[in-house]
Amino acid sequence: MNKIVRTSGFSRRALLKGGALTVGFALSGLPRGAFAQGAAGTRMLDPKEVDAFLAVNGDGTVTLFCGKVDLGQGLRIAMPQIAAEELGIDIAKINYIEGDTALTPNQGRTSGSNGIQRGGVQIRQAAATARKALVELAAQRLQANADDLVAVDGQVRRKSGGPGIDFASLVVGRQFDVKLDPKAPLKDPAAYTLVGKSLPRPDVPAKCTGTATYIQDFSVPGMLHARVIRPPAIGAELQSVDESSVKDFSGVKVVRIKNFLAVVGEDEWTTMRAARALKAQWSEWSGLPEQATLAQSMHADPSLTAQTLISKGTAAKSENAKALTARYFWPMQSHASLGPSCAVADVRADSATVWTASQGTHGNQTTYARFLKLPKDKVRLIYVEGSGCYGMNGHEDAAAEAAILSQAVGRPVRVQWTRAEEHGWDPKGPPQLIEVSGAVADGRIVDWRTDMWIPQTTRGLLNIPLLGPEAAGLDNIVGLNTGLISQNGDPPYAADRIEVVAHWLKTAPLRPAPLRSPGKPANCFAVESFTDELATAAGLDPVAFRLNGLKDPRAVEVLKRTAALMKWQARPSPGSNTAAAVAKGRGIAYIHYKHSETYVGMGMEVAVERATGRIKVERVACAHDCGQMINPDGVRAQIEGSILQTLSRVLMEEVKFDRSRVTSLDWASYPIMRFSDVPKIDIDLIERQTEPPLGAGEAACAAVGAALANAVFDAAGVRLRTLPFTPERVKAELGGKAS
Amino acid sequence: MPSYRLRINGSERSVESPDADKPLLYVLRDAGLTGAKFGCGLGQCGACTVLIDGTAMQSCQMTVADAQGKAIVTIEGLGTPAKPHPIQAAFIQEQVPQCGYCTSGMIMSAAALLSKNAKPSEDDVRTALDLNLCRCGSHVRVVRAVMAASGQRG
Ligand code: FES
Ligand code: FES
DSSP states (O other), rough: OOOOOOOOOOOOOEETTTEEEEEBBTTTTTOOGGOOOOOOOOOOOOTBBHHHHHOOOTTEEEEEEEOOOOOSSHHHHHHHHHHHHHHHHHGEEEEEEEEEEETTTOOOOTTTTTTTIIIIHHHHHHHHHHHHHHHHHHHHTTTTTGGGGEEEEEOOOOOOOOOOOEEHHHHHHOOOOBOOOOTTTOOOGGOOOTTHHHHHOOTTTHHTTTTOGGGGOOOOOTTTEEEEEEETTTOEEEEHHHEGGGTTTTTTEEETTTEEEEEEEEOOOOOOOOOHHEEEEOOOOSOOOOOOGGHHHHTTTOOOOOEEEEHHHHHHHHTOOOEEEEEEEEEOOOOOOOOOOOEEEOOSSSSSSEOOOSSSSHHHHHHHHHHTTTTTTGEEEEEOOOSOOOOOHHHHHHHHHHHHHHHHHTTTTEEOOOHHHHHHHHHHHOEOOOOOEEETTTTTEEEEEEEEEEEEGSSSSSSOOOOOHHHHHHOOOOOOOOOOTTTTEEEEEEEEEEEEEEESSSSSSOBBOSSSSSSSHHHHHHHHHHHHHHHHHHHHHHHHHHHHHTTOOHHHHHOOOOOHHHHHOOOOOOSTTTTTTTTEEEEEEEEEETTTTOEEEEEEEEEEETTTTTTEEEEEEEEESSSOOOOOHHHHHHHHHHHHHHHHHHHOOOOOSSSSSSOSSTTTTSOOOOOOOOOOOEEEEEOOTSSSOOSSSSSHHTTHHHHHHHHHHHSSSSOOOSSSSOOOHHHHHHEEEEO | OHHHHHHHHTEEEEEESTTOOOOOHHHHHHTTTTTTOOOSSSSSSSEEEEETTEEEGGGGGBBBHHHHHSSEOOHHOOOOOOOHHHHHHHHHTOOSSSOOOHHHHHHHHHHHHHHHSOOHHHHHHHHTTOOOOOOOOOOOOHHHHHHHHOOOOO
């Protein structure tokens, strides 16, 4: 049962009652420290130090400071599981603080599915080092040999039994003062009592009772409400503002800094009405490319620079080789977060506090300090959960805008985006054009070449400009990269020659962002669709063809277990009844994420309705090997989410734009999956508790597009190579084939 | 400012609004009932769903003036973390929410369904919830939780 705990000091209390770890909140649902002004600056924040991660409190609890944040993916339970396990303490005794630049170490952005894989492993090592230190301290106290002692239940005691010494009395009042020891011995996974258990997430009861405080619900005393006015065209300049148009709205003020325009007011509803009423004149702008020919113009872009990413082997000469070429296109997509972005900022003369749902509080400290013209250590960003984000939606823009406005008006300011702003202005998953050519002979791949056309702004650490500072003409430094979107462009199968070439485009049509599983859903869509095309050319069953080219036993197992889940019947695609009014089929895809992380097998069963072009996904089967699972139910939830979100992207999503602006500004023009579209999902979690954890947040996304395209081909004999697979597109393809 | 009398979660409240068209969603949120969420303000997502005289309605689409004289129930009126309503308990048991931004609306739509149809089929559940969007992909668990709340294993 959840319980409200009044916290003293900064800690967010976690406590266990009736088997469930629960998080208690102070004041309006947030840790009291969240209200402290400015940077605290007293805590050790160097991630090389144990004290940055762990503090033993006088009451026998331990506070865990985590630089990674929970966006609904379950780190709030998984991280305490790891720490409590390794320390030897009841998980109920772990307090948890996340994503606060003044309190938690910088563990990097929460992205790339690396929360557990990197962040959790770091915390495990910190806890192991702490345990070693505690045992050594106790050994001195007890005049015993450290090897004869064990840490358990928050005490160090002799393995032979007898009374122990509490952690608190060993270190309280002082710090560990030890560096993370990469050699500190880790607990044997066979002895785990917490890691590997599906413990319930502490944030769930509040989320089910309307008592969780999201950033959209967060407020501070004296706060004003703001709405930013977006230009009618992306690159338009503000020519004039008629402030008298809002003079009748009480308590409302217009803020203009160059092209940055906003209204700020005491009452939210009044401010919203004023934002609608405000009259402003903007210049014309029409710098976007033609949407209908986007793929062609990417292909022919004069700014292209080619880079060979992979080149290995030589193509074997073969008399009977069958060669193919195919071109695939993945359009721009929105995060389409369910709640529009929001943030609160309180900027004073010498310091700033920003409450934000950003996945990168630490990374943004420098960025925000620069445009606010404050020293970095005087800018504090505090994570407050928002509506789900899958990379970088508008949260970071909203926070920058709140900060600019708070600095301008001298009061705390809350910026809330509208639905149209979120759909129109969130940074977008970039468009990806991928061409594959290859050849198959004697049942194996003898040649493979992938060419990809992708925006250069997705490569390395280049600037994703934040909207507010950009419009206001303020310093707008390096944002973040959009993830390595060129990964997994090569097949995971044996081939005589493999070459991958990236053709970098100087610009992206819209601001690109790292949208969940950056780039990999498109690359795997191309690679795994083409693999099926080769299998068909070779007259082979898609599973058998893949197994032929795989050696890694974990790859083989994941593929076989996917096939088993599907009761796969070996035969080449397409099936024999592609002309049926409702054609049924099955498809499979496989990925070894980034060639070094999670293994995923994805199977789909579909029905394609010839008359309408409608694809009904009837069943999805997924075998998943992410190494050690901290919380298997959490892994399962991530896989379910990955599958459904990506199915939505594949079946229905494409950002629409004209030459001036995004035009798909609501859920009608940019629809996402509904309950009636949801298939049955079967998941097989492969247990490898003695292996390192590899991440579960996004790998499954990558295999969805190809599995679906392969199933549609198997069912109806048409090969879909362009997203989204709308009924209109499918019908047109079927028409071409069926006539 | 004109004031309006509303019956929210069983008690009468007087709220102020500069105009009669202020959506109920903002009235509720301004009154500290932030369980109903702003998702679109367009009647397209269901994040703001509440019960109006027992029927699931999008509170962003109802004006404060029209909400007078009706029984309004928000997620806060169903149950608390300590004493959750059976649907809330089922959602907690099934660990439904990811980000959870859609969850209040889902629970309110489910509550309306179960009050009219105590033993819905899975298809009934999907139909009743089809106007509620979820971006994180919690759908499978939502259906399972509603079936469990109605005493059926989904
Ligand atoms: S906020 Fe009311 S339906 Fe979306
Ligand atoms: S759980 Fe995030 S939108 Fe539904």
